[in-house]
Structures are given as structure tokens and as C-alpha cells.
Amino acid sequence: MWIAIFCLSGLGLLASLGLGFVSRRFVVEVDPRIEAVERVLSGTNCGVCGYPSCSHFARAIVEEGAPVSGCIAGGEDTALALAKLMGVEAVTGEKKVAVVLCKGGKEESTTKFTYRGVEDCKAAVIISDGDKACSYGCLGLGTCEKVCPFDAVEISEDGLAIIDPEKCTGCGICVKECPKGIIQLVPVEKGVSILCHSDEKGSEVQKKCAVGCIACEICIRVCPFDAITMEGNLAVLDHERCRVCGLCIPRCPTETIHGRDWPFPHVEIIEDRCTGCGICTMICPVDAIEGEEKEVHMVSKERCVGCMLCVDRCPEEAIRVKAQSDSASELAA
Amino acid sequence: MNELFLLIIGAVLVNNFVLTRFLGICPFLGVSRRTETALGMGMAVIFVMTVASIVTWIIHRAVLTPFGIEYLQTVTFILVIASLVQLVEMVIQKTSPILYQALGIYLPLITTNCAVLGVAVLNVQKGFTFVETAMFGFGASLGFTLALVLFSGLRERIALTDVPRVFRGTAIALITAGLLSLAFMGFTGLVK
Numbered sequence: 219m220w221i222a223i224f225c226l227s228g229l230g231l232l233a234s235l236g237l238g239f240v241s242r243r244f245v246v247e248v249d250p251r252i253e254a255v256e257r258v259l260s261g262t263n264c265g266v267c268g269y270p271s272c273s274h275f276a277r278a279i280v281e282e283g284a285p286v287s288g289c290i291a292g293g294e295d296t297a298l299a300l301a302k303l304m305g306v307e308a309v310t311g312e313k314k315v316a317v318v319l320c321k322g323g324k325e326e327s328t329t330k331f332t333y334r335g336v337e338d339c340k341a342a343v344i345i346s347d348g349d350k351a352c353s354y355g356c357l358g359l360g361t362c363e364k365v366c367p368f369d370a371v372e373i374s375e376d377g378l379a380i381i382d383p384e385k386c387t388g389c390g391i392c393v394k395e396c397p398k399g400i401i402q403l404v405p406v407e408k409g410v411s412i413l414c415h416s417d418e419k420g421s422e423v424q425k426k427c428a429v430g431c432i433a434c435e436i437c438i439r440v441c442p443f444d445a446i447t448m449e450g451n452l453a454v455l456d457h458e459r460c461r462v463c464g465l466c467i468p469r470c471p472t473e474t475i476h477g478r479d480w481p482f483p484h485v486e487i488i489e490d491r492c493t494g495c496g497i498c499t500m501i502c503p504v505d506a507i508e509g510e511e512k513e514v515h516m517v518s519k520e521r522c523v524g525c526m527l528c529v530d531r532c533p534e535e536a537i538r539v540k541a542q543s544d545s546a547s548e549l550a551a
Numbered sequence: 552m553n554e555l556f557l558l559i560i561g562a563v564l565v566n567n568f569v570l571t572r573f574l575g576i577c578p579f580l581g582v583s584r585r586t587e588t589a590l591g592m593g594m595a596v597i598f599v600m601t602v603a604s605i606v607t608w609i610i611h612r613a614v615l616t617p618f619g620i621e622y623l624q625t626v627t628f629i630l631v632i633a634s635l636v637q638l639v640e641m642v643i644q645k646t647s648p649i650l651y652q653a654l655g656i657y658l659p660l661i662t663t664n665c666a667v668l669g670v671a672v673l674n675v676q677k678g679f680t681f682v683e684t685a686m687f688g689f690g691a692s693l694g695f696t697l698a699l700v701l702f703s704g705l706r707e708r709i710a711l712t713d714v715p716r717v718f719r720g721t722a723i724a725l726i727t728a729g730l731l732s733l734a735f736m737g738f739t740g741l742v743k
Contacts (some may be wrong), residue, residue, distance in 0.1 A: 222620045229614065229627060233634035244645035253574055497711050531711055 238518040251280045251303070258299045260291045279304065314388035314403040316370075316381050320356035320397075321474060322427040323376030338364075343397040351426040354400060354416040362392035362401060405457050410464065411476045412437070417450045424538055431474050437466035442503040442527055463525030465503055483524040484540045489514045491536030498528040498537060556619045558569065561742040562690030568666045569698040570732040576665030579699060580724060584710075589703035592657040593696030597689065599639065599661045601672055603632050604688025607671035608681060628671045636662045666695055702731055 222254035256276040265289040269275040278284035279300065286300035333342055333349035339361040342348045348357045358377035371392060372384035381392075381404060393401045400415045412431060416423050433451040445459035446466065452475075467475050487498075487507075494512040499505075506522040509515030517537075529537045555599075567572045582592045607628050615621050645652045651658075661667060661714050670691045674684045705727050714723050 221618050222623055225614055225618055225620055226623055226627065226630075229610070229630060233630060235639055237634055237641075240641050244641050401588050500713065533711060 223361045232546060234436065249280050254299060254303055255279050255441065258292075258296060258303060258484055259289055260296065262291060264291050302540055313406045315386040315400045315406045316388065316390070316392055316401050317400055317404050317413075318356055318362075318379045318381060318410045319400045319411065319413055320354065320378060320398075321413040321429040321476070322350070322355050323358075323374065323378045325376060326428040327352055333517050340395075340397045345387050348398075352416055352418075352423070352430065354398060354414070354418075355427065356398065356400060361395055361397065365391050365395045367391065409460055410455065410460055410467065410475065412446070412453050412455050412474055413476050414474045419451050423451075429472050429474055431473055435473060436469050436471065437475060440465050440503075442501075442525060461525050461527075463503070463523045463527075465523060465525070482517060483526070484522050485517055485524065485526065485529055485537050486540045487517055488536045488538060491534045493534055493536070498532055501527055501531055503527065553666065555682065557742050558683060558686050559690035559693070562664070562687055563694040563697060564735065564738040565740075565742050567694040567735050567738075568691050569695055570728075570735040572669065574669040575664050575695055578657075578664060579658065579695075579702065579728070580721070583699055583703040583706055583724075586700060586703045586707060588657075589699045590696075592660075592700050593692075595657045595661055596666070596695050597667065597692040599632075599636055599658070600667050600695070601685060601688045602639065603635055603667050604670050604674050604691075605636055607631055608674055608679070608684040611675050625668070625671065626646075628668055630689035632667055632671065633662045666691070679742050698731070698735075702728060705731065713721055 227489045249283060252273075252402055253276075256273050259270050259272040259276060263271045267275045267284075268288065269284075275284065276386050279286060279288070279541075286306060287297040289296045289300070310434055316448070320426045328351040330346065330351050331349055333345070335341055335345060337359050339348070339359045342357050342359055347353050348355070350357060356378050358373050358379060359377070360371075360373045362379050362381075363373055365373040367389070368385050368387055370382045370387075372380050372382065374380050379401075380524055381401075388403055388406075391404055393403060398420045402411075404411055408546060414423075414427075414429070414431035416427070418426075420434065423430040423432050431451075431453050433448065433453065435453070437453050438446045438448065442463065442465065443459050443461050445456045445461070447456065448451050448454070449507060464477050467477050492509075492514045494509060494515060496509075496511055496515075499509065503525065504521050506518045507515050507528060508518065524539075526539070529539065566572060567574065569579045578592055578596075581631070582588050610627060610631055611621075615624060615627065636658060642653075643658070653688070670688050672686060673691075677687075679687060706724060709727065710724055718726070
């Protein structure tokens with residue numbers, strides 16, 4: 219037994235001595251900031267930032283100027299600590315704006331009774347959950363309008379709170395204040411939202427509101443990116459996955475899905491590179507790409523919705539996004 | 552000479568570490584999404600596996616056998632392989648930053664790769680000589696790289712195809728791995 223203990227610890231000692239010697243001998247001078255940044259990071263090597271490990275991300279921050287808000291696991295605290303360390307201003311993620319998840323105005327929705335109380339949603343909710351038949355409906359009494367420090371909320375004539383995405387800073391005060399809990403923060407670039415929060419069965423929703431989600435699941439089938447899922451009886455959009463292709467918007471039978479107007483990014487095929495393999499024609503969800511096999515393919519400007527599915531899938535990297543100004547002027551012409 | 556050549560062929564094709572012996576499945580599935588990374592991992596494995604088989608063989612001959620403590624084989628080999636990988640990483644980082652960048656995270660990952668430990672144990676079990684050990688380690692890692700690169704190529708093609716929804720992701724990857732393993736069955740009997 220003593221031999222075993224002696225041998226194994228001897229080997230271990232030898233290995234550690236060797237490693238110690240080599241680490242002294244082959245020491246590589248690194249930017250001390252990289253180590254400091256690495257200490258702040260969580261060290262879980264989760265890879266959400268897009269780098270294989272925390273130390274890679276630390277190096278990318280110091281040497282390549284990667285965004286300090288990249289560490290999702292660390293959240294805002296880490297971003298602020300890193301920003302202080304690097305002497306830059308922390309931009310925590312993309313800009314978000316608040317959206318009211320209800321489209322059922324006075325016209326579209328039914329009411330249980332006529333409310334004549336205090337002009338405040340919180341007060342109205344106390345009385346039988348508000349006047350709207352749908353318990354997820356926007357009451358339109360303006361609690362969010364009152365609390366918004368940026369005047370971004372307006373109550374429409376239809377009795378719905380409308381948030382101006384230009385004025386909204388995404389501070390989230392209205393999200394907390396809304397007694398119905400139907401205001402959500404969404405990334406500003408992702409203009410698409412499913413404007414319903416009702417978890418009730420489709421038939422129930424239809425009785426109460428003409429524009430509520432009836433859980434038909436058409437949008438789920440249409441979405442090429444699996445960005446929509448059913449949560450109970452409600453279609454929920456994952457903004458991380460949404461590529462703003464807009465395919466679901468016209469297919470929604472109740473017109474619940476809304477998209478802001480955005481300039482469609484169009485794609486074009488680099489003719490020299492296209493080998494005519496036909497993969498893009500197979501995957502294009504709107505059949506916007508045409509062409510004979512083994513010949514250069516063409517993208518139809520009218521049909522392309524800019525979902526970028528083909529850009530990712532083209533094995534020859536022959537499809538690129540058209541410059542914004544080009545496509546805008548072409549459309550105008 | 553001829554025998555050594557057959558030893559390598561046997562380790563690469565007939566008894567492929569991944570597809571026939573089912574060792575090192577974790578990196579086989581983990582880093583086979585892109586051929587580029589698969590190749591990087593493969594190169595790192597070739598390097599480490601060859602060096603590790605040589606060093607563990609020496610340790611076994613010079614330390615474990617004379618003292619009669621062969622039962623410490625596994626723990627010793629793990630110790631040796633782990634420190635070896637660490638050592639190699641440090642040396643490479645200093646001497647060749649380009650190679651270090653290319654191997655990246657894969658080098659430390661190999662520390663716990665069971666294929667590396669597997670080849671070290673097999674060398675001892677089969678009673679190979681020093682040269683045979685080096686060749687077997689090299690051949691085994693070559694086979695690992697071959698399987699990894701082939702599989703990553705297949706996965707790249709699969710990513711472009713319209714896979715039925717239920718099979719998407721890991722499911723189709725495992726089915727493909729099974730078919731690839733089946734294909735390698737065809738080499739059985741090539742080398743005795």
C-alpha cells in the first residue's frame with residue numbers, strides 16, 4: 219500500500235512540478251484587463267454570448283471591443299461592472315418598447331356592464347374585474363397613460379391604450395402598473411406582436427372579442443423559424459427567434475398579429491456564385507426564388523419578405539442582403 | 552513495417568474508436584456541427600492521443616509494472632493525460648500562438664475524452680511494444696478525426712435539407728451516426 223501511495227503522489231508531485239516549471243518558463247504576457255474582465259464574468263462558460271468560453275469573451279471585450287452587455291447570464295450588474303472597468307457606457311441590450319397586448323376596442327369586444335366609476339383601470343378592476351367581457355382586455359381608463367413619464371401612451375377613441383414606440387423608452391413602469399398585466403416589452407426592431415393575452419378557449423374568446431387569439435395555430439404552422447408557440451390557448455411569439463418576415467400577419471384569421479411598417483430588407487443573388495443547386499427555392503417560404511436547376515436563380519422583389527432564411531442556408535454564400543437604399547429606390551421607381 | 556501499417560489501418564477503419572468501439576461520443580456529437588471545428592478538434596486529438604499513448608506506455612513500463620501497482624492504471628493515466636494536456640497547452644500558447652488559436656477550446660476539452668484514456672488502456676492490455684503503441688495511438692486518433700470529419704460533413708448537408716419536424720436536431724444526428732457506424736461495419740475482416 220505504501221508503494222502505491224508513494225508512487226501516485228510522486229507522479230502527482232512530478233506532474234505539478236513540471237507544470238509549475240513550464241508555466242514559469244512559458245509565461246505569456248496577457249493584457250491585465252483581460253484577467254480583470256474575466257473575474258467579473260460569471261465563469262460558467264455557458265456560451266450565450268456567442269464565444270466558446272468566458273475567457274474568449276473577456277479577450278473579445280478587451281481586444282475587439284465586443285459589447286459589455288454580451289453576458290446574458292450576468293445580466294445588468296455584470297454589464298455595468300464591465301462598463302466601469304472598460305470605461306465605456308453600458309448599453310444593456312437592444313432597445314425595447316412597451317406594447318399593449320390587446321386589440322379589442324369598443325367595436326370589437328363586448329362588455330358585461332357599463333362602468334361609471336373612477337377613471338382608473340385599477341379602480342375598475344376591483345369591480346368584477348372591469349367592464350370588458352374578456353378578463354384580459356385593455357380597459358382603456360388610462361392608468362398607464364398617467365404613470366408614463368414620457369407621454370408615450372395615449373388612449374384611443376376606441377378605448378385602447380396605444381403606446382408610441384418613438385417616445386417609449388422601455389422603462390417598464392406601465393408594465394408594472396397595468397392591473398391586467400397585458401403590457402409587454404418587446405425589442406424595437408422586432409415590429410411583430412401578437413396582440414392578445416387571453417388564455418381562454420377559442421370559442422370563449424370569439425364570444426367576447428372579434429380580434430382575440432382563437433388558438434387556431436395557423437401562425438405556428440406558417441412561421442418558418444418556430445418563433446411562435448402555444449401557451450395554453452394563446453399563441454406566444456418568441457422575439458428572440460422572430461425574424462420579422464411578416465408571414466404570419468396576413469394569415470391570422472382574426473387579424474390579431476400586428477406588425478409595424480418596416481422597410482423590407484430584400485435579398486439578391488450574387489450571380490457569379492450561384493450554382494443553381496435549388497436549395498433556396500426549396501426553403502423559401504413565400505416561393506420568391508425561381509430558376510432552372512444548375513442555372514442562376516432570381517429573387518422576385520415583390521414576393522421576397524426578407525426573412526433571410528435563404529441567406530443562412532445557401533451553401534455557396536451566394537445570397538446577400540440588398541443595400542437598404544437600393545431596394546427603397548427600386549420600390550419607389 | 553507491414554504489420555505497423557496494418558495496425559494503423561485496423562485502428563482507423565476496422566476498429567474505429569468512435570464508430571465501432573463507441574469511445575469519445577461526446578465530442579463526436581458536440582463539435583461536429585461544422586467541418587471546420589471538427590477538423591480543429593481532430594487535429595488536437597491526433598496530437599494529444601499520440602503523445603499520451605507514448606507517455607502512458609512509458610509510465611506503465613517504468614513505474615507501474617516494476618512496483619507491481621498495475622491496479623492504479625486508470626487513476627495514473629488520468630493524472631498523466633490531464634497534466635500532459637495542460638503542459639502541451641502552455642507550451643503551444645508560448646511557442647505557436649497561431650496553432651493555439653486554431654485548437655482553441657478543444658485542447659483542454661480533450662483532457663476528459665474517454666477515447667484518449669481508452670487508447671492508453673488498450674495499449675497496455677494488448678502488450679504493444681513502444682513503436683506499436685505510438686502507431687496505434689496515431690491510428691486511433693486518425694480514425695477519430697476521420698469519423699468526426701465525415702459526420703460533420705453529413706450534418707452540414709442535413710442542415711440544408713427539409714428534415715421532418717420530429718427528427719430535427721439531435722434525433723436525426725443520432726440516426727445519421729448510427730448509419731455511419733453501420734457503414735464502418737463493412738470494414739470488418741479487412742485486417743485480422
